[in-house]
Amino acid sequence: MVSERNRPYADAYWESRDGLRLHYRDYAGGADGRPPILCLPGLTRNARDYATVAERLAPDWRVLAIDFRGRGESQAAKDPMSYVPLTYLQDIEALLEDQKIDRFVAFGTSLGGIVTMLLASVERTRIAGTLLNDVGPEIEAAGLSRIRGYVGKNTWHPTWLHAARALADANADVYPDYTIEAWLAMAKRLYRLNSAGRIVLDYDMRIAEPFRVPGNEAGPDMWRTLDALAGRPALVLRGERSDILSEKTADAMALRLGGRAEVVTVPAVGHAPTLDEPTSIRAISRLLGKVLEPAPV
Template identity: 60%
Template sequence: MAEWEDGFWSSKDGLRLHYRDYPAKAGSTRPPIICLPGLTRNARDFAPLADRLAGDWRLIVVELRGRGDSERAKDPLSYVPVTYLEDVTALIAEAGLDRFVLFGTSLGGILSMLISATMPGRVAGLLLNDIGPAIDPAGLVRIRGYVGRGGSYPTWLHAARSLAEVHAVAYPDYTLDDWLGMAKRLYRLTPAGRIVADYDSAIAEPFKVPGNESAGDLWPLAEALKPIPALLVRGGLSDIVSAGTADRMQAELPLLERVDLPRIGHAPTLFEPECEAAIDRLLARVGRAG
């Protein structure tokens, strides 16, 4: 397991936010990789990736407000992309990062596209994990159906079985060990000995506000992505990124490589063998670009 240091920074509205900082070897001149998790995810979601890449690369694994060890928001309606963007922009400024690579899963990928558009010339490489400028409405309906529901479990096995009931369609080949691994990435043990989701259930509140039913049209962001070496990882069973959206991304983004993973839905783990090979190719391109 790769070692990391805990880092903290402050949001504009005074929250103490957390990230894991996996260092590179002394003297490395490679740009750091900023990892941005999905809606209900936390820093542990990127732990297998960090175990493989840390040392060769510095990884800064962000926990968005209300997730993991980041403080929960006082205003639940601040759980929206524009506020997350402000938070991550503040981290980039505070850490003094000039150029960086962005790895974004789902919501983290939306933020990665927004950062690429608002910080032109500073993104050295981009990985979009099962996300694109258009989001399938069916996937949003599914996500709204489970996010924020809460609940607790007496054992990790119970938590794993609950995940399997909700997400089996996305991972039809998962074994019990796979579900246990996911549970330990997504849940935490409370002092009372219960297993609970490691995020503030209030992140669901903005979905209830009229007009927040979708992320909107993000295709205008595509122009800013054109000069960036990029990788789209798409689950072959994804209900978030359609094959048509992936086709259009390939047509409009000349530096984009696309990898479709069969029999996986939303979202791939990034430690599938095909994924690891594609990530290595992306980082090789980043290295050649300087």
């Protein structure tokens, strides 16, 4: 077991505008003035999803891995109808204000990518670079249907191995090459041990309430929000087997983002790449290299 002293991050908190205590992991780094990297997870995920990528990038970069409200160590919302992208945007704006961050790189997976695009519409001049992980302005109907089928279902397991096997059964098409060790690692990211000794999902089941209302997944016209990222370093990662981001949408994103953007398909995975794949690692390195380059005149 890793002691608190030996952890590569510090647990830190900020307050939302409606008074919630929200959590992030702060991986210290970037002493040379590099902008910090904000890591925004998917709908049912949390800061642990970014542990490997954060440890890889620190100490060269400061990495802040976020728990959205109702996930991980962040407080659950009093009003479940606040579990929507526009509220998450306001929460991140409060974090930026709290930490006095005036320039940053945004990594957004799935829901986190939607929040990233919304951030671009209001914080364009502060965004130094963007990673959109298997998400875009248009979300495929099949993927949305699949997510609606499982989000908010309060399942539990007696052991970590049971949880891993359940994940393998449900997601074999998403990660066909995973071993039981990989499924166990995913279980540790998705679940927690509760006071009754059960392995339970680490999010407030009420996040499903607004998600099931058509239109709440993406808010406003997301193509217009994407346009705010045009001309800046950007990386669009797409899982080869994704049912959320189509190849057609990814190609259209590349055209609108311009010459400093790159679209990369991660082979043999669905929604969403974990950012630990060799293809993802190389693409992230290229993105951050562009962030460090002088802006074109």
